[in-house]
Amino acid sequence: MRAVITVIGKDTVGILAKVSAICAEYNANIIDVTQTVMQDLFAMIMLAQIDKMKTDFTAFSQEMEALGKEQNLSIRVMHEDLFQSMHKI
Amino acid sequence: MINVNDILETIRMIQDENLDIRTITMGISLLDCIDADIDKACAKVYEKITRCAKDLVKVGEDIEREYGIPIINKRISVTPIAIVSAACNQSPVPFAKTLDKAAEAVGVNLIGGYSALVQKGFSAGDEALIRSIPEALACTTRVCSSVNIGSTKTGINLDACKLMGQVVREAAERTVDQKCFGAAKLVVFCNAPEDNPFMAGAFHGVGEPDCIINVGVSGPGVVRAAVAKYPDASISEIADVIKKTAFKITRMGQLVGTVASERLGVPFGIVDLSLAPTPAVGDSVAHILEEIGLEKCGTHGTTATLAMLNDAVKKGGVMASSRIGGLSGAFIPVSEDAGMIDAAKSGSLCIEKLEAMTAVCSVGLDMICVPGDTPADTIAAIIADEAAIGMVNFKTTAVRVIPAIGCDVGDELSFGGLFGSGPVMKLNSFSSSKFINRGGQIPAPLQSLKN
Structure with missing residues (x-):
């Protein structure tokens, strides 16, 4: 299973490092990263393989949300299938 | 990798535009x-x-x-x-x-x-x-x-x-x-559907399997936001925008239904393609109609815009799922829709217009507070009128009116939560008793010579 991690908020130093540190800690393999800056809003999207994670999905996503709160960002972890089904025929 | 804009669009829909699965x-x-x-x-x-x-x-x-x-x-x-x-x-x-x-x-x-x-x-x-x-x-x-x-x-x-x-x-x-x-x-x-997932009218029909999962999607806020991006588009372009949005909403319902049915070990029934409003700001069907170009829901043109909206939602949704059923259409419950409440309070939306609207959308006279002294025969006649619209048009219609005991026109009943609050609406005060007390069966309508 692959998860899409989205980080949206004000651009600050070290966001990528912090998010990937959590991925590494839980053994979630980052497959792809893309980021854009729209005006002063930073949007980073990561695709991660989470089959071999050390924890369950809920704990991983809660950890990310907690980081988001701490950094004043919106961080969401969502199943890839949602985007595939909504935007592809 | 999935397109970045698609991802951000989905997140915006959920975060800002109240996109949700209304019910499993x-x-x-x-x-x-x-x-x-x-x-x-x-x-x-x-x-x-x-x-x-x-x-x-x-x-x-x-x-x-x-x-x-x-x-x-x-x-x-x-x-x-x-x-x-x-x-x-x-x-x-x-x-x-x-x-x-x-x-x-x-x-x-x-x-x-x-x-x-x-x-x-x-x-x-x-x-x-x-x-x-x-x-x-x-x-x-x-x-x-x-x-x-x-x-x-x-x-x-x-x-x-x-x-x-x-x-x-x-x-x-x-x-x-x-x-x-x-x-x-x-x-x-x-014409009650046997696979409707929405309350209060849900029941499990006798032709259905032993156990089944049905999903009802929602998303008036998403449709309104999509329409708002095209202030100068023609109505056919607007219909197209609504279709595309309904497609995305329904795909989400299809996905959730499929996953839920797998995990529960129960067959997947249907996705009900409905625009189900809530009293929350930005989650209103009336506001979609106003975004299309009505000053206030209930004014002249409401039936036409609602007919277009309802049809476009179905066309987009049908493409997105092979299992469509239930009520499938735009809901217009008065107390559960911030725009409808406003329209009713301002006098733009009256019960006669609501009745006309129910001829072109799902479901019927829904969550309407009526004066507490309304006689039972008048309520029965409201039910008969609404049923006649459903019977003749081969569609589901329903009545969920709430006699506000002790209240009169202008008062308000507040239920809280998703049920919202509704102003007590004025009814026609002339009697229908003789008609209702005749009893018997109104014969089934002819299915040809339609005019």
């Missing part, structure tokens, strides 16, 4: 629980519901977390209780109490199916069940009731209309201390 409803057949001994029958009903639905709430919450989509309600619909209770030959109220207890045990907020289907006449158990509805709704909190009084193939059972006029009034009278909420849990249908 498990339909459970109770045909195998029938027993002449009511205690044994109730025990079987409780056992079956708690067995089939034991993981429903947990699976719903898991999907919510993994996919990041809010799933607002997890609910249950059951076989119309009149069929189950017919063998017992006594008041079916113990069934209502059992349903309430079972719903509480599995953690669902509403359970539908305290119902009877009497479009062509009353069979054993039907009349007893209908007469017990006010008591059943007053002594339970989670049970919802519905009665089908007409269909295109059978015509309209006017005796049942008369009876339902009394039952609706009594349901409100018995729950005056709860703001007449009993009547808000009671729907009177014409």
Whole structure:
């Protein structure tokens, strides 16, 4: 299973490092990263393989949300299938 | 990799535009629980519901977390209780109490199916069940009731209309201390669908499998935001925008339904393609119509815009899922829609216009507060009018009016939560009693020579 991690908020130093540190800690393999800056809003999207994670999905996503709160960002972890089904025929 | 804009669009829909799955409803057949001994029958009903639905709430919450989509309600619909209770030959109220207890045990907020289907006449158990509805709704909190009084193939059972006029009034009278909420849990249908996941009208039809999962999607806010991006587009372009948006919303419902059915080990029934509003700001069907170009919902042009909206939602949704059913259309419940409440308060939206609107969309006169002194026969006549629209147009129509006991036009009933609050609306004060008291059956309409 692959998860899409989205980080949206004000651009600050070290966001990528912090998010990937959590991925590494839980053994979630980052497959792809893309980021854009729209005006002063930073949007980073990561695709991660989470089959071999050390924890369950809920704990991983809660950890990310907690980081988001701490950094004043919106961080969401969502199943890839949602985007595939909504935007592809 | 998936397109970045697509990802951000989805997140915006969920975060800012109130996109959600309105309900996952498990339909459970109770045909195998029938027993002449009511205690044994109730025990079987409780056992079956708690067995089939034991993981429903947990699976719903898991999907919510993994996919990041809010799933607002997890609910249950059951076989119309009149069929189950017919063998017992006594008041079916113990069934209502059992349903309430079972719903509480599995953690669902509403359970539908305290119902009877009497479009062509009353069979054993039907009349007893209908007469017990006010008591059943007053002594339970989670049970919802519905009665089908007409269909295109059978015509309209006017005796049942008369009876339902009394039952609706009594349901409100018995729950005056709860703001007449009993009547808000009671729907009177014409052409009732057997796989509807939405309350209060959900029941599990006898032609359905033993256990099934139906999903109801929502998203008026998403449609309004999409329309708002095209202020100068022609109405055909707007229809196209709505179609594309409905496609995305429905795909989400299809995905959630598929995953839920796999995890619960229960077949996937249908996606109900509905625009179901909530009283929250930005989640209103009336605001879509206003975004298209009406100063206030209810003014001239409302029926036309609503017809276009309803049709576009279906066209987009049908493409997105191979399993469409239920009510499928735009809902226009007055008390549950911030825009409708405003329109009714400002005098733009009246009951006659609402009736016209129900001819082109799902479902009917929904969540409308009427004066507390409205006679039962007038409520029966409202039901007959609405059923006639459904009967002639081969569509589902319903009536869920709430007689606001002790209140008059201009007052307001506030239910809270998703049920919102509604202004008491003015009705025509001339009597319909002679018509209603004639009784009998309005014959089924001709299906040719349509004009």
